[in-house]
Amino acid sequence: xxxxxxLGIAGLGTVGASVLRMVxxxxxxxxxxxxxxxxxxxxxxxxxxxxxxxDLSGLHWFDDPVALARSGEIDVFVExxxxxxxxxxxxxxxxxxxxxxxxxxxxxxxxHHGAALARMAEERGVALAYEASVAGGIPVIKAIRExxxxxxxxxxxxxxxxxxxxxxxxxxxxxxxxxxxLKDAQALGYAEADPTFDVEGFDTxxxxxxxxxxxxxxxxxxEGVSVEGISxxxxxxxxxxxxxxxxxxLLGVAQATxxxxxxxxxxxxxxxxxxxxxxxxxxxxxxxxxxxxxxLTLIGPGAGGAATASAVVADIADVALGLVRPxxxxxxxxxxxxxxxxxxxxxxxxxxRLTVHDRTGVxxxxxxxxxxxxxxxxSIVQRRSAKAASSDPQGLSGQPVPLxxxxxxxxxxxxxxALAAIGRDGLLAEAPQLIRIERE
Amino acid sequence: xxxxxxLGIAGLGTVGASVLRMVxxxxxxxxxxxxxxxxxxxxxxxxxxxxxxxDLSGLHWFDDPVALARSGEIDVFVExxxxxxxxxxxxxxxxxxxxxxxxxxxxxxxxHHGAALARMAEERGVALAYEASVAGGIPVIKAIRExxxxxxxxxxxxxxxxxxxxxxxxxxxxxxxxxxxLKDAQALGYAEADPTFDVEGFDTxxxxxxxxxxxxxxxxxxEGVSVEGISxxxxxxxxxxxxxxxxxxLLGVAQATxxxxxxxxxxxxxxxxxxxxxxxxxxxxxxxxxxxxxxLTLIGPGAGGAATASAVVADIADVALGLVRPxxxxxxxxxxxxxxxxxxxxxxxxxxRLTVHDRTGVxxxxxxxxxxxxxxxxSIVQRRSAKAASSDPQGLSGQPVPLxxxxxxxxxxxxxxALAAIGRDGLLAEAPQLIRIERE
Numbered sequence: 001x002x003x004x005x006x007l008g009i010a011g012l013g014t015v016g017a018s019v020l021r022m023v024x025x026x027x028x029x030x031x032x033x034x035x036x037x038x039x040x041x042x043x044x045x046x047x048x049x050x051x052x053x054x055d056l057s058g059l060h061w062f063d064d065p066v067a068l069a070r071s072g073e074i075d076v077f078v079e080x081x082x083x084x085x086x087x088x089x090x091x092x093x094x095x096x097x098x099x100x101x102x103x104x105x106x107x108x109x110x111x112h113h114g115a116a117l118a119r120m121a122e123e124r125g126v127a128l129a130y131e132a133s134v135a136g137g138i139p140v141i142k143a144i145r146e147x148x149x150x151x152x153x154x155x156x157x158x159x160x161x162x163x164x165x166x167x168x169x170x171x172x173x174x175x176x177x178x179x180x181x182l183k184d185a186q187a188l189g190y191a192e193a194d195p196t197f198d199v200e201g202f203d204t205x206x207x208x209x210x211x212x213x214x215x216x217x218x219x220x221x222x223e224g225v226s227v228e229g230i231s232x233x234x235x236x237x238x239x240x241x242x243x244x245x246x247x248x249x250l251l252g253v254a255q256a257t258x259x260x261x262x263x264x265x266x267x268x269x270x271x272x273x274x275x276x277x278x279x280x281x282x283x284x285x286x287x288x289x290x291x292x293x294x295x296l297t298l299i300g301p302g303a304g305g306a307a308t309a310s311a312v313v314a315d316i317a318d319v320a321l322g323l324v325r326p327x328x329x330x331x332x333x334x335x336x337x338x339x340x341x342x343x344x345x346x347x348x349x350x351x352x353r354l355t356v357h358d359r360t361g362v363x364x365x366x367x368x369x370x371x372x373x374x375x376x377x378x379s380i381v382q383r384r385s386a387k388a389a390s391s392d393p394q395g396l397s398g399q400p401v402p403l404x405x406x407x408x409x410x411x412x413x414x415x416x417x418a419l420a421a422i423g424r425d426g427l428l429a430e431a432p433q434l435i436r437i438e439r440e
Numbered sequence: 441x442x443x444x445x446x447l448g449i450a451g452l453g454t455v456g457a458s459v460l461r462m463v464x465x466x467x468x469x470x471x472x473x474x475x476x477x478x479x480x481x482x483x484x485x486x487x488x489x490x491x492x493x494x495d496l497s498g499l500h501w502f503d504d505p506v507a508l509a510r511s512g513e514i515d516v517f518v519e520x521x522x523x524x525x526x527x528x529x530x531x532x533x534x535x536x537x538x539x540x541x542x543x544x545x546x547x548x549x550x551x552h553h554g555a556a557l558a559r560m561a562e563e564r565g566v567a568l569a570y571e572a573s574v575a576g577g578i579p580v581i582k583a584i585r586e587x588x589x590x591x592x593x594x595x596x597x598x599x600x601x602x603x604x605x606x607x608x609x610x611x612x613x614x615x616x617x618x619x620x621x622l623k624d625a626q627a628l629g630y631a632e633a634d635p636t637f638d639v640e641g642f643d644t645x646x647x648x649x650x651x652x653x654x655x656x657x658x659x660x661x662x663e664g665v666s667v668e669g670i671s672x673x674x675x676x677x678x679x680x681x682x683x684x685x686x687x688x689x690l691l692g693v694a695q696a697t698x699x700x701x702x703x704x705x706x707x708x709x710x711x712x713x714x715x716x717x718x719x720x721x722x723x724x725x726x727x728x729x730x731x732x733x734x735x736l737t738l739i740g741p742g743a744g745g746a747a748t749a750s751a752v753v754a755d756i757a758d759v760a761l762g763l764v765r766p767x768x769x770x771x772x773x774x775x776x777x778x779x780x781x782x783x784x785x786x787x788x789x790x791x792x793r794l795t796v797h798d799r800t801g802v803x804x805x806x807x808x809x810x811x812x813x814x815x816x817x818x819s820i821v822q823r824r825s826a827k828a829a830s831s832d833p834q835g836l837s838g839q840p841v842p843l844x845x846x847x848x849x850x851x852x853x854x855x856x857x858a859l860a861a862i863g864r865d866g867l868l869a870e871a872p873q874l875i876r877i878e879r880e
Contacts, residue, residue, distance in 0.1 A: 275715060297738070
């Protein structure tokens with residue numbers, strides 16, 4: 001290797017431009033930390049004429065990222081193209097095949113092809129670094145892989161998608177609907193025109209799958225993640241959560257159980273006093289439960305050009321030190337296939353909001369079905385509107401009213417069974433809302 | 441180097457015993473992560489006969505830690521003796537002098553001799569690792585030195601002493617006095633028989649000095665830290681903080697200003713909704729403000745055998761990978777002497793609790809003196825006891841009553857000047873209480 005570490009950056013959006021600026025601005029400090037001069041020598045992007053606010057003169061321009069990846073002019077290929085297939089995948093494979101280190105922010109690529117790419121990196125003795133792929137500027141990959149090397153991890157969970165957390169924070173603070181907050185998020189650039197990937201939880205699932213592999217030494221299994229998004233959350237759920245001492249967050253949770261490893265993404269009630277409940281707006285957070293440290297929480301920016309670039313540059317600095325760690329904390333051959341656990345087997349507390357016909361005996365009917373399914377109720381809240389209470393003091397009209405239950409630990413299968421029975425009994429005016437509770 | 445990494449552990453208290461157990465229990469995972477077998481070959485402690493609940497058979501016992509440090513049987517010297525001088529210092533110097541890597545949990549040693557020891561490590565090309573010295577099991581050294589390598593850091597602050605946070609948490613939750621909570625902390629083993637080092641802020645100052653060096657690339661300057669402990673905090677301060685939307689935490693704060701680097705340890709009002717305000721009991725937390733990531737917060741266990749051992753083993757794993765980073769993030773020769781900033785120059789918000797004679801015009805007198813010193817008041821709360829209000833409705837008795845002010849940003853010099861003037865006016869029945877406010 002030469003004394004200078006030469007970078008080739010593919011993808012010059014906000015993150016790529018930030019990396020260019022950061023490497024230049026922090027040049028002296030990075031050399032002091034790593035003993036090497038770090039410099040960008042070549043770049044690739046779709047549109048050569050676009051003004052990105054950075055000086056590209058003196059850099060070799062490649063129209064084709066694969067050609068950049070293979071180029072003899074670079075030591076490290078920085079992949080900021082995005083997407084699990086196509087150019088990003090071809091270029092990363094080309095770079096690893098040519099014995100270049102790879103630094104990437106691409107969670108989709110890793111979630112779908114992580115093990116295969118890690119194997120390539122291992123065969124060539126190069127680094128495949130991806131700190132930026134999960135939770136943006138939070139050094140969570142480093143914390144789990146290196147900082148907790150002495151620990152057995154039992155659970156990892158976190159707020160991994162800023163768009164969802166922004167929407168839920170605003171819904172809670174201002175009593176707005178999901179649709180209204182999504183529109184604002186789109187106007188502010190926090191959400192895409194097609195927001196499905198974010199709001200339905202798939203982005204969180206990709207990130208969670210990466211964390212799971214690292215935390216448990218298993219092959220990435222993005223398809224094994226049970227995924228539920230936030231589009232069905234209603235303002236009433238946030239109000240009820242508040243009254244009951246919770247906030248609602250979209251969490252990704254990986255949890256070791258006797259049956260295997262649960263991987264699940266869903267709106268979650270978290271106790272208001274927990275650290276993760278304080279995380280508002282586009283901020284991300286990850287909590288790790290581990291045998292030696294107990295609980296470790298990291299909170300920081302989950303997205304944004306500068307924050308993501310911070311993670312990319314941290315990886316580059318590690319590469320500059322000549323450090324090649326096993327991609328997922330251990331050699332690929334040691335990674336085991338994860339035992340999936342069906343959500344039906346998940347055991348935890350549940351928030352259940354039913355919309356029942358306001359008639360005598362409904363609460364008793366619901367409670368009976370829950371008891372039959374072996375579910376213990378921690379609290380039950382029946383709320384009639386002031387209007388209904390005055391116009392129909394006896395509750396004879398059968399108007400739809402909310403009935404909220406908080407359960408003690410129960411299996412998801414039993415909860416679904418009880419709800420089906422309640423439905424068959426004709427007690428429900430609408431489909432029930434089910435939100436899992438995650439305790440510290 | 442041999443394929444096996446041989447450890448010598450000096451100090452077999454709860455941390456040392458935990459390290460022994462962890463290295464054995466995680467042997468396979470550590471080998472997978474580092475490519476090397478990691479094993480403890482020799483130990484040293486004061487009392488050979490004590491039962492530590494770990495098997496020491498097969499380990500070479502040294503009565504003298506310095507002899508262990510120099511021994512040809514070890515590659516890494518793990519220093520868990522403690523203390524800034526004496527055996528710990530002699531042994532670490534001996535180990536570095538003999539070209540051994542050193543892993544230590546000793547914040548006092550680093551705070552007082554960090555630069556000299558780092559220079560020795562650098563000359564020999566060995567690692568001097570100290571993750572366990574600050575914030576126990578939280579990988580904060582790694583996060584700052586490696587995870588934020590691309591960032592310019594403007595402020596680092598945190599709850600770095602579990603004893604103080606435990607005492608303040610209990611005072612707040614139960615309305616108890618400092619003395620009562622200290623006694624409980626001592627009974628639970630959270631505080632020493634002589635608690636001065638913890639409760640007066642010196643322990644926090646040592647840890648802060650280490651973080652400052654790392655964050656700003658300056659030589660450690662433990663003597664430059666302005667230190668104030670928590671022994672003067674009264675239950676009334678916690679009540680008032682609560683009413684005003686704050687909690688009181690003992691923070692260590694390092695802040696870059698135009699004049700240099702402020703290093704200060706003091707009881708601090710933090711907004712109740714901030715992440716750091718949620719940190720209760722013996723838990724620690726560190727927040728870093730940096731240009732690219734904005735704000736990054738890490739929360740976790742600050743002490744305890746297993747948590748501290750977790751940090752020690754993480755350092756050992758890094759050493760096993762053959763990784764030698766500059767101790768404070770860059771070569772010692774590049775560390776600059778920090779420009780100290782006097783506390784008088786500190787600018788921020790203040791909580792000021794005066795005990796004034798309950799007479800007409802006192803509040804006006806106080807407000808006038810504040811205005812004369814160019815201090816703007818954000819809020820003012822005068823609270824008369826119910827008893828005083830009924831027995832003396834006109835406030836003619838001149839009974840001592842609390843008068844609490846929250847200021848906008850002001851310099852400490854001006855605040856002290858105003859308080860002196862108020863004292864000279866004869867308005868005060870007791871010495872004033874002054875608590876700095878730290879905003880996110």
